[in-house]
Structure formats: C-alpha cells, structure tokens
Amino acid sequence: MNILLYNTLSKSKESFTPIENGKVGIYTCGPTVYNFAHVGNLRTYVFEDMLKRVFMYNGFKVRHVMNVTDVGHLTSDADDGEDKIAVGARREGRSVWDIARFYEKAFFEDADKLNIIGPDIKCRATEHIKDMINLIERIEKNGFTYISGGNLYFDIEKFKDYGKLSGLSVSDLKAGARVEVDTNKRNPRDFVLWFTRSKHGNQDMQWESPWGKGFPGWHIECSAMSIKYLGDRIDVHCGGIDHINVHHTNEIAQSEAATGKKWVNFWLHGEFLIMDKEKMSKSAGEFTTLKTLEDRGYEPLDFRYLCLGAHYRTQLAFSYGALESAGKGLKNLTRRIAELKNLPVSATYEQRKNIYREKFISFINDDLNIPKALALLWDLLRDEDMSSADRLELACEFDSVLGLGLKNSAVKEIAVPEDVTVLIKRRTEARAAKNWDEADRLRDKIREKGFKIEDTPAGQKVVEL
Numbered sequence: 001m002n003i004l005l006y007n008t009l010s011k012s013k014e015s016f017t018p019i020e021n022g023k024v025g026i027y028t029c030g031p032t033v034y035n036f037a038h039v040g041n042l043r044t045y046v047f048e049d050m051l052k053r054v055f056m057y058n059g060f061k062v063r064h065v066m067n068v069t070d071v072g073h074l075t076s077d078a079d080d081g082e083d084k085i086a087v088g089a090r091r092e093g094r095s096v097w098d099i100a101r102f103y104e105k106a107f108f109e110d111a112d113k114l115n116i117i118g119p120d121i122k123c124r125a126t127e128h129i130k131d132m133i134n135l136i137e138r139i140e141k142n143g144f145t146y147i148s149g150g151n152l153y154f155d156i157e158k159f160k161d162y163g164k165l166s167g168l169s170v171s172d173l174k175a176g177a178r179v180e181v182d183t184n185k186r187n188p189r190d191f192v193l194w195f196t197r198s199k200h201g202n203q204d205m206q207w208e209s210p211w212g213k214g215f216p217g218w219h220i221e222c223s224a225m226s227i228k229y230l231g232d233r234i235d236v237h238c239g240g241i242d243h244i245n246v247h248h249t250n251e252i253a254q255s256e257a258a259t260g261k262k263w264v265n266f267w268l269h270g271e272f273l274i275m276d277k278e279k280m281s282k283s284a285g286e287f288t289t290l291k292t293l294e295d296r297g298y299e300p301l302d303f304r305y306l307c308l309g310a311h312y313r314t315q316l317a318f319s320y321g322a323l324e325s326a327g328k329g330l331k332n333l334t335r336r337i338a339e340l341k342n343l344p345v346s347a348t349y350e351q352r353k354n355i356y357r358e359k360f361i362s363f364i365n366d367d368l369n370i371p372k373a374l375a376l377l378w379d380l381l382r383d384e385d386m387s388s389a390d391r392l393e394l395a396c397e398f399d400s401v402l403g404l405g406l407k408n409s410a411v412k413e414i415a416v417p418e419d420v421t422v423l424i425k426r427r428t429e430a431r432a433a434k435n436w437d438e439a440d441r442l443r444d445k446i447r448e449k450g451f452k453i454e455d456t457p458a459g460q461k462v463v464e465l
C-alpha cells in the first residue's frame with residue numbers, strides 16, 4: 001500500500017519506502033520533564049500516535065523510540081540560560097531527580113489517557129551519557145568540533161548541508177540568529193556538544209568526560225539514542241515545527257558528522273496548537289494541561305477527538321467552545337456505536353465494506369488526512385444500506401487508527417433532570433391527545449434544556465444534545 005507523507009526535508013509529499021521491508025523505525029523527540037505537558041505538546045504526541053497507527057494499519061512492524069529529556073535542555077533552545085530541570089527543581093524546592101521522575105510519570109499518564117500507544121523503547125538522557133560521549137568522540141575524530149571556554153562546540157562551517165532541513169542557507173541562518181551571549185562560539189549557530197562547569201557553575205547533574213566534568217548539550221541525546229536503538233539510518237523522525245530550525249537541524253549535523261551517512265529519510269513536523277492567537281508554550285507562564293481540561297469536566301478523549309478534526313500540518317486553534325463541540329461529537333459517535341451493538345445482526349456485504357476500507361486507506365495514506373477519515377466514519381455509521389454488524393466491525397477497525405476507544409463504547413445511563421422528565425411526560429400526553437402544536441412546543445422546550453426525544457422502534461428515547 002502506498003503511503004504519502006509530507007517530508008520537511010524535500011518540502012513535498014513523498015511515497016514512503018522503508019529501509020527494511022515491512023518495518024518502520026520511528027524516533028519521536030520526547031518531553032522535557034520539568035513541568036506538566038501542555039495541550040500543545042500533547043497535540044504533537046497525538047499526531048505522532050496517529051502516524052504510528054497508520055503504519056501499523058498498513059501492516060508495518062513499527063519500532064518506536066522516544067527519549068525523555070531529563071538533562072541538558074536549557075531555557076533557550078540555543079545554549080543560553082540554565083538547565084530547565086534545575087529551574088523546575090528550584091521552583092518546587094525538590095531535587096532535580098525528583099522533578100524529572102515526577103513529570104516523566106505525569107507525562108506518560110497523560111499519554112495513556114489520550115490512548116497514545118507507548119513507545120517500544122523509552123530512553124532517558126541521563127541513562128545514556130556514555131552513548132553520548134562515544135558519539136561526541138566520533139564527531140570530534142571527524143574534525144567537526146572545537147573547544148572554547150571549556151565547552152565542546154560543533155562547528156557548523158564544517159558541515160556543508162547544515163541548512164538542509166530548514167531550507168535556509170548557512171548565511172541566512174547566521175543572519176537570523178539572535179544576539180548571542182555566548183562569546184565562546186565562533187559562529188552564533190554553533191552549538192554545544194558538552195558543557196563543563198566553566199559555563200554553568202556547579203549544577204547537580206554532572207558526569208566525567210574527556211572534555212571535563214559537566215553535562216551534555218541538548219541535541220546530542222537524540223542522535224545518540226536514536227543511533228543506539230534504531231541504527232545509523234532511520235525511516236522517520238518527528239516533532240513539532242519549532243524543532244526544525246535548531247534542534248533537528250543540529251541533530252542532523254551531529255549524526256551525519258559522526259556516521260558520514262544520510263541519517264533520516266522522512267522528517268515529519270506537526271503544526272502548533274494555538275490559544276488566543278498565540279502558540280501555547282510553557283515559558284509563557286500560564287498554560288493549559290490535560291488536568292486543566294479534566295478539572296473543567298472534559299474527558300481526555302474529547303481532546304483527542306478535537307485533534308483528529310484538524311490536519312496535523314495546520315494550526316489547531318484551541319478554545320473551550322471547540323472542545324465542547326468535540327466532546328459532543330465523540331459522545332454522539334460512541335452512542336452510535338453502542339446502538340449498533342444492540343441491533344440484530346443481518347447479512348454482511350464484503351464488497352461494500354471494501355469500498356469503505358479503500359476510501360479510509362486512501363485518506364489516511366494521503367499524508368494522514370485524518371479529518372477526512374473521521375468524516376468517512378460518520379458516513380459509514382449513517383449508511384442504512386450497511387448492516388449494523390458491518391458498520392460496527394468497520395468502525396472498530398478504523399478505530400485502530402483513530403484511537404478513540406470505540407470498541408468499549410457503551411450507552412451510559414444519562415441523568416435526566418426532574419423538570420425535563422415532567423416535560424417529556426406532558427409531551428407524551430399531548431401526542432396521545434393528538435395535540436401536535438403542544439407536543440412540538442414541548443419538544444422545543446426539552447431541546448432548550450439540552451435534551452432530545454428520539455422515536456425508535458423500541459419506543460421513545462431521551463438523548464443528551
């Protein structure tokens with residue numbers, strides 16, 4: 001089956017071919033564990049989960065590696081500021097190790113609630129220092145580094161293709177760089193491979209290295225761990241679009257400087273979730289987490305459903321109104337599935353099922369057109385020419401990609417308030433008396449209160465709007 005994916009490297013949709021037949025290696029940049037993930041971060045992880053599920057639906061055996069950044073990511077993505085974990089530790093009066101483990105656990109709990117399939121390999125930066133040192137030694141041996149002010153830097157002048165992911169030339173990148181406070185750098189875009197005390201004082205997380213006692217730069221962990229677990233060449237690497245210009249650009253430079261080979265075949269990047277026209281970010285202070293949504297009465301999967309409605313390469317404007325609609329959409333969907341389970345089984349039509357299947361695959365394999373796949377699911381559920389059993393079976397099959405937990409859908413008993421019960425009773429009486437105007441008026445009043453009466457073969461049914 002042909003899968004088209006938009007590759008940031010070529011800026012075009014390309015047909016996916018794996019390095020090894022039938023297998024896909026995916027590396028996704030994981031969380032920096034100094035605070036809760038915000039809904040913007042989680043959108044990116046939902047997108048990556050969809051990508052993984054699309055590969056699985058297409059029959060690929062997926063090996064997914066995700067790192068946990070528990071050291072080295074400074075408060076700016078360049079090499080400026082202090083380690084984010086150290087900042088978190090000070091904020092909460094706890095040790096760096098406590099902070100890192102606490103927020104890592106919180107992250108994976110959020111991911112679970114969103115039906116995000118966990119990575120096959122979850123690897124912490126602090127547990128791979130030796131691998132990072134080994135890789136840095138290879139880069140150094142190949143002549144891409146220099147030492148200045150006690151730190152070891154990557155010299156981007158030595159790496160010809162430095163701008164290939166961002167599409168910017170080295171001189172554009174230089175011109176676009178912020179005023180750099182690190183005067184040790186020969187070039188503002190050079191980046192640190194290994195920090196020593198000389199720059200950041202006596203922080204808690206430090207290791208011995210050939211360049212002195214210190215800690216790794218942020219980017220090297222992803223190169224080292226992906227090479228360790230997926231080999232010198234990998235099929236897919238993803239993250240949010242903010243990683244294109246610095247983090248991923250630097251990851252490519254390091255990995256290819258070490259191995260001398262092209263490293264990643266497909267780079268996929270998810271667009272931002274924005275709120276009030278601004279990119280959601282942790283540094284902006286106030287940010288919305290999954291818990292914020294739960295505290296407001298939403299289910300985590302309402303948020304997943306919201307994410308599925310927007311293509312991953314378009315911005316998702318988050319609002320509680322949009323989340324409310326998504327929640328209703330998901331509730332209707334699960335109700336529809338639960339109803340199908342209760343209908344009698346009739347003949348199945350393989351041919352008709354296959355038409356739906358083909359359409360579904362054509363959408364998901366077209367650079368993850370999940371919004372269209374979701375609309376198709378709704379068409380299927382409304383298709384009265386399909387037997388209930390077929391609709392149910394296909395819906396659950398499609399959900400192996402959508403991840404909305406539809407298999408377990410059950411009609412929840414809804415709590416109908418007393419005043420609505422009275423209105424329903426009066427409407428039934430009005431209908432019995434053939435007083436249609438009054439029955440319609442009461443139906444509208446019931447709607448105003450957020451409920452709807454459906455007349456089914458089994459009698460009247462009250463449904464929440």
Ligand code: AMP
Pocket residue numbers: 029030031032033039040041042043044238239240241242243270271272273274279280281
């Ligand atoms: P971090 O934990 O900061 O390293 O970020 C984790 C992931 O979330 C990365 O892939 C980022 O690119 C992504 N990300 C950060 N902010 C947003 C946002 N507002 N919308 C979508 N993804 C984001």
Ligand code: ZN
Pocket residue numbers: 028029030222247251
């Ligand atoms: Zn990374």
